[in-house]
Amino acid sequence: MALTEEEESAIRGIIEIYKGKSGGLSDDVATSAYGLFPEFNSGGHTYADGERVSHRGVLYTCIQPHTSQPDWAPDVAHSLWAKTIEYGGSESGNDEVPEWVQPESTNPYPKGARVKKDGKVWESLVDNNVWVPGAIGTEGVWKDVTNA
Incomplete structure (x- = not known):
């Protein structure tokens, strides 16, 4: 079911409010709702550290404050943007375990x-x-929990 513009706007407002609390939505929760984040704006938009954008169906997080330009899109400017990776676990609130x-x-x-x-x-x-x-x-950084 598609959201109306009003519903989308309300949810974006909630996200903006939540951003100020405990660092905002976890990366994993945010990846499941990447469509709620604004599309990357290449026309001189000022991006802050931690700000998230959607670009070509993928969620990215700004890792260095900057003013955007067309050749600094998230999928090519790796010093400015990090692709947000999905993961499961108790901290993420995601019961499904992705690849x-x-x-x-x-x-x-x-x-x-x-x-x-x-x-596994x-x-x-x-x-x-x-x-x-x-x-x-x-062995010291990953634990097999297949049968846990």
Whole structure:
């Protein structure tokens, strides 16, 4: 069911209010509602650190304050934008466990994030986790919780 413009506007208002409390919506909750975030504006819009935008169906978070320009779109200006990655776990409020995606230094998995990789469910034991679940040497950063 599609939202009306009024409903969308009301929800955006709630998001703006919530942004000021405890850092706003978690990345994982935000990824499931990326359509509620404004589209990237390349025409000289001033973006603040932590501000989120939708671009080509993907949610991005501003990681460096700047004034936009056409060649600084989120999918190409990696020093300005981080793709927001979906994850499951108690902190996210997401009961579904999505497939693992290789993060970059700008969008690592937080402690408690749950992802699927190679038929198993893994939980991150540390913040800022960019390691591959199940890889040799990652026993201290990922825990197999498939049967937990």
